[in-house]
Amino acid sequence: MITLAAIQTSMRGDNALPLRPAAQVMNLERLGSIHQSRLSFMRSLVRRIMRERWQITPVRFELDAEGYGHVVYEIKAPQGLYSFVLFSSYLSPEARNDRVIATQWDLTMALVAGQVDDIYLEKLRQNVPKQEAGRVDARVFVLSRANRSARNFDYVVDQLAKGEQPDIQQIAKVGYLYRTTAVYGSGKLGMADWEKVRSHYQDFARPFAAEMFVCLMLRNFSLVQAEHIARQRTPDTFQPMRPEIKRYFGIGNSTGLGMAPYLVNHPLLINRWVEMRELALARVRALGDISPRILLQLNELIARCAQHTRETHTEDQWQTENNRRTLRDLDALSTQLQEPLHDWDRLIEWSEAHCSLQGQEMLTSILLELYPALVDDLEDYFCAEEFLDLDPLMPLQTLKSVIETRYAWALDTDFSAEGARDTCWYRSEEKMEPRLGSIIDAQARKKQMALGVGYAVRRCYDHLCAYIEQNPDHNTARFMVARPKLRGIVRRIQSMNRCIYGDIQANLLDRNVLPMHLLRCKLAFFGVSKFDPRSRLWVRNTMFQGAPLLEDIGNRFGDDWFMPLAPQQ
Template sequence: MDDGAALTLRPAAVVMDLDRLGMMQPSRLSFMRTLVRRMVREAWRITEVCFALDDEGYGEAIYCLEAGPETYHFVVFSKPLEDALRNDRVISNQWDLTMALVRGQLSDDQLDQLRRNVPLQEAGRMDENVLVLSRANRSARSFAEVVARLATGQQPDVERLKVAGYLCRTTAVYGSGKFGMAGWHVVKTSCRSFRTPFSGEMFTCYMLRHFSCRQVEHIARRQSPGTAVTIAPEIERYIGIGNATGLGMAPFLIRHPVLISHWMIQREIALARILNQTDCDAPKRYALQSMLRRVVQHLQETTVTADYQTSRNQILIAACLALIAKLSRRAFCAGLTSGGWKVLLSFVEDHYGPAAEELVQVLLFELYPHLVDPLEESMAAEERLDLDSGMTLVELLVLLETHYDWALNIDFDDPNHHALFWYRSEEKMEPRLGDRACDAGAEREMPLLIALGVRQCFDAMQRFLADNPDSLVVDFLIAHPDQLATVRRVQTMCALPYGDIRGNLSDRNLEPMHLLRAKLSFFGVGKFDPKSKLWVRNTMFQGAPIIADLSQDLNPDHWYFPTAPVL
């Protein structure tokens, strides 16, 4: 297998453009997809240890995961919650469900500690045996309705599930050492099953999905033992987990440039490998047409509230239909046979735009699993920014001019280019965007403006070089210690060009949703439904294999762009 150095990768100016990042789609390398593949490949065994719920579905449940030689437990607590107290904000302190993923065997003492602390979430005390902490609320649209239908012997209404394809919606999923839990260094070395980024968090959401289905079935049986039915497997697969995400996710992309670079470069290596293939034969073209039809149906079954997102989905549907027709034309296919997939992607971008191109790229991934899937093991990275203090300052200046020209081209003297600031709300405990012209709090600005930092560092270097032309980086930093973070970032990221987002996060016309979509695409979420420019609802694991499927000989990847079952 090749390495990235032997391939022609797309330039960072294209890949890391903020607008294009907002067009990213889930792929075979998304964390939900890689988790499900591992679960099937390694024959993970999940068994119910305890299911102690009352007539209303309140109580606790415990599931044991046996993944090779490793054992884990998923523990979930269900408590009554008044409708008026149910909301998705980080500042909430009561939820329908709270849960934890725990490594190893579960003793009575450990379970008692979890009972006391997991329902408290951030206010509780965890230990290094806990890998993930999460909470969720029932869907106001789906939960009670599905219970009622099951109780009367009916299956859930698939048409309704197209609108809200989940029973519960997670409002936070915590891992990586927060609140006393096991740190990432412990997880990646001691928990082989969850050694890739966010796999423990994704498994927790997968188990929440399973529990939510068992919970509604249980309540239905208690309501009407004589008529209640269980959820049909084909419908259960279509039920996912809801998620609400706001600006809290955005700072991660800025604060972890090394990790983001690793994520992006694996996608780019996968794409480059595929573009080197010359087998654009009829079977692969037919498969691509079939996938495009699937995308069309998926988008037609996706309900969103924002007009601009509806418009984007309609434009993408039109592009898919046009490309399906093109792939049936002999002359067009002859060009693909001679020119390969590069010809196709170039045509798609020229005629249908970059959003369609990003979509077709991830569909091509499905045609070459042997070229893509091995890259999932390279998604982890140590977040470390190194300093070369012995570099000449002139060399550093050249690096800035070469690799950060996009930042230096921004005119921060224009008030519209320096209009917004990021801060953390003490009341809401979440990142927020403020307007410098009218909002207080700019003095508490979060250090997320990489482009502005580069501009300020560059200007300071030029002034310093005027008097010290032969100086080293160390000389500059002694005089300007406030520039240390920027210098370390620049020196490190020049070798990792896919780590810095090429956009101005203080621009008045900033679209924060682009940041959220980029990260969520790596998670693998679907049904992207922006509720404003600042937060979005989406669906996780819709269409994925259910626990009963894991022991079967099945394709663990046939759930991309899920479509409603036909009963």
């Protein structure tokens, strides 16, 4: 088995693979342009489930004719037994709200270690539907909730009850029956923290694997519930949904600023995610054979991506223009491929000269799709030890050189320019969720989050230069004694110097910063598609569209649900 040390050697040794530079990859707009890929967490989770043939069985199915009640699924995976518990309740139209301030939902659910008996089920019933207002114990490691799609759910039930299939054109506009508004894990509300999940529950020991699994189970239940209600309504005329239409349904997701700080606060982990993606691309560039079969598949994937983009519906003008630009890029790429192709590097260089960032990163995802044997093993290396260590013996001249080399982007930013420090990231008092405000708001400033890494580096550098003038031979320890408030940023600077990527190279305090790029980046690593921004601060998207169904487990699996297309009617 390939070890992480061997992988890192291949990235840094004399025969290093051609990794793209951090200045290019960690640009905020480029990060906000990446797409789902083979290494996205949903794809790797589904591969694992299908390869290991997880047994997922409903052991309690207590729903009334309207689909209200509870269900419990038992999941037998190679390393353990788990339970997925879901509660379905009536939600009045006036109480329906996708925002984090909501207190009621159509569905609430939990992923639990072990079997669930009557006593524990009742304990979950008392707390899971309350979400943040409830409390659970460390047997639970994911908590979530979801609301019905007002446009799709009743329509699909009505169609199935009449013995008809839902119209594909209508489904393509909103490709889900439910959307989740939050998926909680990592110790929140009394749940097991990440260290416990990683060490005790090996089936979910990859980042966000448990959270993605809950979304997959929600997608499954949404289809089961719709058929259940339709069958109960008119048993004589009811017809089940065709499997290919079922697979086209995903699960919706509404994501706001809550996940944006994650990319800043976990730089070592983000470095690992980006490293593995970039190493996959480097392997393709260096080792990917360009055969007639590969060229045929390449053209098919370009056509698929174009059709998928055309089937993405949004009312947002910014996203609409992104989609149009991507379509133009894909069309130009198809034309370019009419010329002989012998080198992936040249195609990538051509895209960098002629395509938008959206088109360039779409090509990256397509290239990864062509070579499973070169890419898929990297999914085992997405975890990272997240310790930012201080090196007290580092000479200050070395620290100064590190900043000048690694953080040149921060030193090149003019933080005195108008609007350069106008944005204030803070945590709301009501929900303890991230918000975006103005630095002139005193209340927001009191709860400000330390997301301005570039500005912190600039301040540290200025203090460091002044200190070195007086004490050129001192080390970091003595500088820390004199400037203790800079300990956090110095620790980050020294630790990140051991990484290739990790720090987002942008001023997140700028008046015109676009948080959507942060949301898009993390969601792409999850594996979502069909981005539909509702403002500059939150976005709807679709998860697991095209993925296999639970009843497909144990059957042949081609892992071919990249950029899924609407089935033929």
